[in-house]
Amino acid sequence: MIHEIQAKVLLAHVHQPEPWFGLKYNMNIYRGCQHQCIYCDSRSECYQIENFNDVLVKVNAIDLLRKELPRKRVKGTIGTGSMSDPYLPLEAQRNLTGQALELIAAHQFPVHIITKSDLVLRDLDVLCQINQVYAAVTFTITTVDDSLAKKLEPGAPPPSARLRAMRALAEKGILTGVTMMPILPFIEDTQENITQIVTLAKEAGASYIIPSFGMTLRDRQREYYYAKLDEHFPGLRKEYEHRFGSQYFAPARDLPQLETRFRNLCQEVGLRTAIPQFTLQKNQQLRLF
């Protein structure tokens, strides 16, 4: 179900320091997510989203952003995509993320988008404009196997489409890469999977891969995930229960070897394992570290 809501604020300050992406502000135009990944952490009780199948659309998002952007004294990076994907299927009609990017471009703020959708290419022109300051697009890829991804991320475009989108962005000079997280124990924690992701991301023009070797498991998120394991991977729930009990973090099997393989491979092909951080100097020159 889609519900329209009026939000009070759109840009949230990110607690500093924010280690992954160097964000200053976070923007979520949607709450809930049509991509319906079976492992999604946003189902956890702490996020207070009662029914994650419902998507709430902040219909006044653009009005809010128009008011909020000129009031921000620090032109820090605006991130979007941490709690819901900014390129849900319904964004194709609503175009709220697209309009938000137009405003962001006009106000010359840097942007970092995290998505699982190639719909981001619709906004390629405005991203190129934002990139005169700084634009980065990170695709979450946990497997390159489209049929496996259909079970794990049933509402999202396949990884092959994400890799094609990455190539198109890289060709336009936009910084792009991968969040390789979560890596699901017993399903994705193989040397073969990690090797394929690194190899294909590199071929697609990625500059970095940010990994996490394992997954979170808590309250409602765990319940939903285990129900989906029963549906798609019969018998696997038992392995999880036996191995992880009520642990919050479920690490990948053979984690040290997997991580070593990943880091060696990234070094071999020339991929960073963190996103280059970015700051705006007083003279507005871009600096990447």
Ligand code: SF4
């Ligand atoms: S795309 Fe992200 S926010 Fe949406 S369901 Fe998947 S993990 Fe959750």
